[in-house]
Amino acid sequence: MKRDTRLAWINGLLLPLLNVLTAFAATAVLFLLIGVNPLEAAETLLYGAFGYSEGIGYTFYYTTNFIFTGLAVAVAFHAGLFNIGGEGQAYIGGLGAGLAVFMLFPELSPWLMIPASVLGAMLFGGAWASVPGYLQAYRGSHIVITTIMFNFLAATLMVYLLVKVLREPGQMTPQTVLFPDNAWLPFVHDILPAFGLEMERSPLNLSILLAVFMCFLVWFFLWHTRLGYAIRVTGLNPHAAVYGGINQKKIIVVAMCISGALAGLVGINELIGYHHRIIMNFHLGYGFGGIAVALMGRNHPFGIVIAALLFGTLYQGGAELAFEWSNISRDIVVVMQGLVILFCGALEYMYKPTLIRWLAPVQEVRS
Amino acid sequence: MKNTLISKTIKGVSLAIATSALSLSAMAADIKPAVVYSDAGKFDKSFSEAVWNNGVKRFMDETGIEVKEAEPTNLAQVEQYLKRLAKRGHSPIVAVGFSQTNAVLAAAQEYPDTQFTLLDGWAPEPNVQNVGFKEHEGSFLVGVLAAMKSESGVLGFVGGMDIPLISAFGCGYEQGAKYQNADIKVIQNMTGSTPAAFGNPSKGAELTRSQMESGADVIFAAAGGTGTGVYQAAADAGKYAIGVDSNQNHLHPGTMLTSMVKRVGEATYLSYTSAMEDNWQAGPVTLGLAEGGVDWALDEHNRPLITSQMEARVNDIKAKIIAGDIVVHDYRTDNACTY
Numbered sequence: 001m002k003r004d005t006r007l008a009w010i011n012g013l014l015l016p017l018l019n020v021l022t023a024f025a026a027t028a029v030l031f032l033l034i035g036v037n038p039l040e041a042a043e044t045l046l047y048g049a050f051g052y053s054e055g056i057g058y059t060f061y062y063t064t065n066f067i068f069t070g071l072a073v074a075v076a077f078h079a080g081l082f083n084i085g086g087e088g089q090a091y092i093g094g095l096g097a098g099l100a101v102f103m104l105f106p107e108l109s110p111w112l113m114i115p116a117s118v119l120g121a122m123l124f125g126g127a128w129a130s131v132p133g134y135l136q137a138y139r140g141s142h143i144v145i146t147t148i149m150f151n152f153l154a155a156t157l158m159v160y161l162l163v164k165v166l167r168e169p170g171q172m173t174p175q176t177v178l179f180p181d182n183a184w185l186p187f188v189h190d191i192l193p194a195f196g197l198e199m200e201r202s203p204l205n206l207s208i209l210l211a212v213f214m215c216f217l218v219w220f221f222l223w224h225t226r227l228g229y230a231i232r233v234t235g236l237n238p239h240a241a242v243y244g245g246i247n248q249k250k251i252i253v254v255a256m257c258i259s260g261a262l263a264g265l266v267g268i269n270e271l272i273g274y275h276h277r278i279i280m281n282f283h284l285g286y287g288f289g290g291i292a293v294a295l296m297g298r299n300h301p302f303g304i305v306i307a308a309l310l311f312g313t314l315y316q317g318g319a320e321l322a323f324e325w326s327n328i329s330r331d332i333v334v335v336m337q338g339l340v341i342l343f344c345g346a347l348e349y350m351y352k353p354t355l356i357r358w359l360a361p362v363q364e365v366r367s
Numbered sequence: 368m369k370n371t372l373i374s375k376t377i378k379g380v381s382l383a384i385a386t387s388a389l390s391l392s393a394m395a396a397d398i399k400p401a402v403v404y405s406d407a408g409k410f411d412k413s414f415s416e417a418v419w420n421n422g423v424k425r426f427m428d429e430t431g432i433e434v435k436e437a438e439p440t441n442l443a444q445v446e447q448y449l450k451r452l453a454k455r456g457h458s459p460i461v462a463v464g465f466s467q468t469n470a471v472l473a474a475a476q477e478y479p480d481t482q483f484t485l486l487d488g489w490a491p492e493p494n495v496q497n498v499g500f501k502e503h504e505g506s507f508l509v510g511v512l513a514a515m516k517s518e519s520g521v522l523g524f525v526g527g528m529d530i531p532l533i534s535a536f537g538c539g540y541e542q543g544a545k546y547q548n549a550d551i552k553v554i555q556n557m558t559g560s561t562p563a564a565f566g567n568p569s570k571g572a573e574l575t576r577s578q579m580e581s582g583a584d585v586i587f588a589a590a591g592g593t594g595t596g597v598y599q600a601a602a603d604a605g606k607y608a609i610g611v612d613s614n615q616n617h618l619h620p621g622t623m624l625t626s627m628v629k630r631v632g633e634a635t636y637l638s639y640t641s642a643m644e645d646n647w648q649a650g651p652v653t654l655g656l657a658e659g660g661v662d663w664a665l666d667e668h669n670r671p672l673i674t675s676q677m678e679a680r681v682n683d684i685k686a687k688i689i690a691g692d693i694v695v696h697d698y699r700t701d702n703a704c705t706y
Contacts, residue, residue, distance in 0.1 A: 058447060152560075159529055159560035164702070173468045173488060174530055201450075201477070203443050274443070275469065281562060282442060319444050323437055323451065330408070330438045 010355050012303070016296055016344060018351050020310065023343040027336045034327060041321060041328070048320020049313040055320065057188065057202025063305075063312030064204075064269045065090075067211040069290025070297060070304040071218050072263035076143075077299050078222055079255035080235035085132060085147025086263040086287025088154030089125040093264020094271045095158060096124025098166075098176060098278035101183040110182045117183060117272050118210070118265070125264020126257040128154065133256025137249035143256075151287070162280055176278040185273040205273030207265070214262060215301035221258075231255050263287060296344040307344075314340065400426070400639045401435040401457035403448050405464035407565050409438050413591045414565075414631060417613040418463050418486070421632020426639045434639070446470035453478035459496075459642045461486065461635045465532060466562075471495060482647055484638040486631050487532065492649075498634045499653045502532070503539030504688055505627045505661030506587070507695045508681055509609050510543025512625055512663065513585040514551050515677050516607055522553045523583035525574050525597050527590035528564040529557040531699045536589035536611070536627070538704035539695055545706075546684070546693070554578050558593050568596030575600035575608075585609065585624060598623060607672070616668040624672055626664040630654065657689045 028038035049059045069086045076083035083089075100120030104113060132146035162174035185206050189199040222228040234241040234251045241248050270282040289311055296310070297303030318333035343350075402423050404415045423434045435457055437448040445467050452460050453474055459482035462471045468488035475483050475492040484496040491497070513522050522544050526533040541553045556574045558564035571593035575586050579601070586601050587609040588594035594611060595618070601608035602619040610616060610626030617623075634654065641647040654660020663681060665673060687693045696706040 054447075058443070061443065156560040163530060173465050175469070203446075277469075279442070279469065280466070284441060284562075319440070319447065323448065326436075330440050334440070 007356070007360060010352070010359060012298055012300075014355060014359075015348065015351060016298070016303070016307075018355075019296075019344045019348060020340065022350075023340040026339045026343070030332070030335065030339075031328075034332070036325060036328060041325065044324050045313075045317035045321050048324075049317035052200065053189075053198070054200035054202050055316055057199065057204035058319075059309075059312045059316040060208055061202060061204040061269070061274070061312075062315040063308045064208045064211045065266050065286040066289055066293045066308035066311045067215065067305060068265040068269065069263050069286050070293035070308050071214055071290075071301065072259045072261075073290045073294035074297070074299040074301070074304060075218060075222070075231070075262060076255055076259035077294060078228075078235045079231045079251060080238065081133075081136065081143050081252060081255060081259075083129065083132075083147055083256065083259050083263075084144055084288070084291060085129060085150045085260075086290045087283055088147070088151035088287070089129050089260040089263035090266035090283040090287050091151075091154045091158055092128040092267075093121040093125030093260075094267025094278060094282060095161070096120035096122070096264060097267040097272050098179070099124075101179045101272070102176070106180045106182070108182060110184075113183045114185055114272065118268055121264040121267040121272075122261035123264075125267070126261035129256045129260025129263070130253055133253040136256075137252040158280065162278065166278060168277075174280055179272070179276045183272060184276055185268065187273075203274040205269065207269035207273045210265065210268065212305075214265065215305055218262070219301040227251075227254065263290070292341040292345050295348065310340070311337075398432065398459070398639070398642050399435070399455075399457045400432065400459055400461070400642070401437070401452040402461040402635065403437045403439060403445060403452070403463065403467065406439055406441065406445070406466065407464075407562060407591055409436070411566065411592045412595060413612040413615075414629075415463055417629070417632045418461070418635050419632070420613070421630070422461070422635025422639075423632075425632070426636050430639075430643070432639075442466065442470065446473055449474035449483070450477060453481040458482045459484050459638050459647060461638055462488070463631070463635075464488070482642060482649070484635070486634060489651075494649055496638065496647065496649050497651045498631075498638075499651065500629050500631075500660050501653065501655030501695075501697070502589075502627075502629060502661060503535050503542070503695045503697045504656045505629065505663065506536045506539030506589070507543035507546070507688065507693075508656075508663045508685055509587060509625055509627045510540040510545075510553075511547045511681050511684055512543075512673070512677055513540070513587060513607070513609060514544040514547035515680065516624055516672070517548075517551065517585050519582045519584045520548070520551050521582035521584065522551060523575065523578035523586035524553060524555040525571055525578070525586060525588045525590055525593070526555065526557040527559075527593055528562060529560050531702060533557065533589055534704070535698040536587075538698040538706075540587050541704065542695055542706050543684075547680075552582075554581055554583055558590050565591030565593060567593045568599070571596035572600035576604070579604055579606055587611070587627070589627070610664070614664040614666065616664055616666055620668040621672070623669055625669055628662050628664050630660050630662070634660070655688075656685055 031038040031041050048055050072086050097117040097120050100117045135141040135146050136143040166176045168177045188204040189201050192199045230246045230251050234248050266286050293307040296307035314337050321328050322330040322333050409415050439445045461484045463486050465488040468490050471483050471485045471490040475495050486498050489497050524537045537555050544551045558570050575597045585607040588597035589611045598608045598619050602622040607624040609624050612629045614628050615626045
């Protein structure tokens with residue numbers, strides 16, 4: 001019993017922390033090699049991400065996207081599925097959100113319009129993910145292959161729609177007309193003054209509340225409902241699931257639908273919350289980033305929030321670094337993010353044997 | 368400890384800003400120019416690099432004025448950078464590429480006293496100069512050259528991302544080729560439907576090889592960084608290729624027939640110099656053959672490939688387009704290649 005809690009502590013907290021620190025150490029070496037003082041660079045990064053209200057806004061705006069895709073990857077992962085189609089599901093989710101807005105009456109109250117667009121995003125994202133889910137469950141096509149192929153299908157479909165069908169007349173850029181303003185999710189910098197707080201303009205919008213709400217929902221769903229239990233059993237031991245009377249095929253499709261629906265919410269943060277029209281490529285990077293976020297967050301909503309915040313910080317702070325330092329190009333920032341993914345994802349258990357030997361040695365003797 | 372570091376950094380940064388500001392005011396009219404590159408990156412061997420080479424770098428070398436550069440990785444960053452630059456008093460700010468349109472709109476509304484120059488996009492604000500290019504005219508010319516050079520009667524076109532802008536290149540090319548030889552066949556392929564299609568040389572080479580298998584012997588690439596794969600594949604097979612945006616004739620002398628140059632760098636340079644001379648103007652600026660905004664490239668690298676007959680013919684057609692005797696259809700006006 002004692003060993004279990006100790007291992008959970010090592011797995012859940014110490015290991016991710018050490019991994020992140022290793023990644024930072026490697027980044028510091030890299031900075032030294034290109035002649036940048038790592039401490040000063042860290043100052044710039046942290047100041048950029050948290051030093052002023054606009055930066056904070058951007059950080060949390062990126063974080064919101066990563067929470068959605070991180071949750072999406074996590075739900076699929078609990079069912080034993082590796083959903084790497086978050087990109088496509090987010091893209092199509094945005095289409096669903098936008099179409100909901102365009103199909104409804106323009107004079108509809110925002111209280112109905114915005115939930116409708118959220119529903120549209122989840123429906124489209126979920127439907128998009130259900131096809132690979134179905135193919136995996138009933139036809140044995142591997143989910144990794146099909147979801148990544150669906151990313152390309154999504155990109156092609158969106159370009160077709162934005163160029164040929166939905167494009168704003170007279171505009172060169174493939175994008176739709178602006179949404180009517182009853183479909184705009186309020187910006188945080190517009191809301192805060194009502195509470196006597198001031199904030200510079202940033203893309204941060206109320207989607208972040210939706211993200212937090214979704215974290216609770218996913219946590220409750222996975223650990224406190226029957227369906228959530230069935231998903232986890234399917235992931236942990238498919239044979240036990242079958243033996244326990246769980247319809248594994250159905251669970252795979254359902255888990256993929258939920259996963260896609262969560263990824264689709266990126267469309268809410270990006271389109272309903274910020275761009276206010278359907279544009280191209282608003283989703284780029286978040287679907288794949290979500291994989292790293294879920295891995296680092298140990299597929300738990302709480303961990304995902306922390307990991308998403310780390311990625312949001314790296315995105316915004318990294319942008320600040322590339323902007324302020326002439327010898328740090330944006331590619332170095334990508335390398336930095338890559339190092340975090342490398343140490344937290346690919347090498348996540350590197351320290352585990354050592355840590356167990358140091359911190360929980362008694363139990364090894366016992367077993 | 369931490370505080371001293373922070374203040375040290377801030378001091379360092381403000382010192383850097385102060386010194387750069389000093390060197391500005393030492394030079395002519397006090398402008399603080401800036402540029403935000405496209406999200407394909409500054410060194411894409413093509414579009415953004417032309418802005419750097421022929422615009423930003425040239426301006427810095429000639430005037431000694433520092434141009435603040437920013438390389439965004441996503442769309443939210445584009446707006447962030449544009450606003451940040453405006454906030455710090457930079458003007459004019461050149462925004463590279465159509466994908467920055469919305470960001471320029473937002474930034475221009477928030478900073479009405481800042482001059483923005485948008486390349487390839489359309490942001491109708493009183494403080495935005497919208498620079499557009501008649502890519503179809505330049506593509507028409509290289510189409511004529513390709514049709515004259517082709518022995519098989521089949522031409523190839525490899526586009527980058529499947530968007531109207533790129534189709535305009537392909538459509539102009541096809542019109543030029545058909546104008547020269549009504550029976551000629553033009554095979555057109557797009558590399559993809561994401562921005563990655565502008566940076567995928569191996570896919571470009573693959574498309575080129577399949578076009579050559581179908582008989583194409585001159586291939587025009589309008590695909591940014593993807594083009595390098597197209598030129599390599601053509602050179603390997605001993606067929607001809609046509610470059611784009613920058614003058615790319617030097618890449619494979621002997622097989623690079625010509626390049627359809629789009630003078631984005633010059634547009635950038637002009638934007639800065641006109642601001643220095645205080646005659647920068649907002650509104651639409653369309654640069655076609657007449658304005659020298661697009662052209663075909665002839666230099667020592669492709670001189671042996673262009674016969675005097677070809678040169679005379681293409682220059683004659685160029686004059687006719689400028690005079691309005693030949694009207695090249697722009698794909699973007701009706702989303703169709705009808706002519």
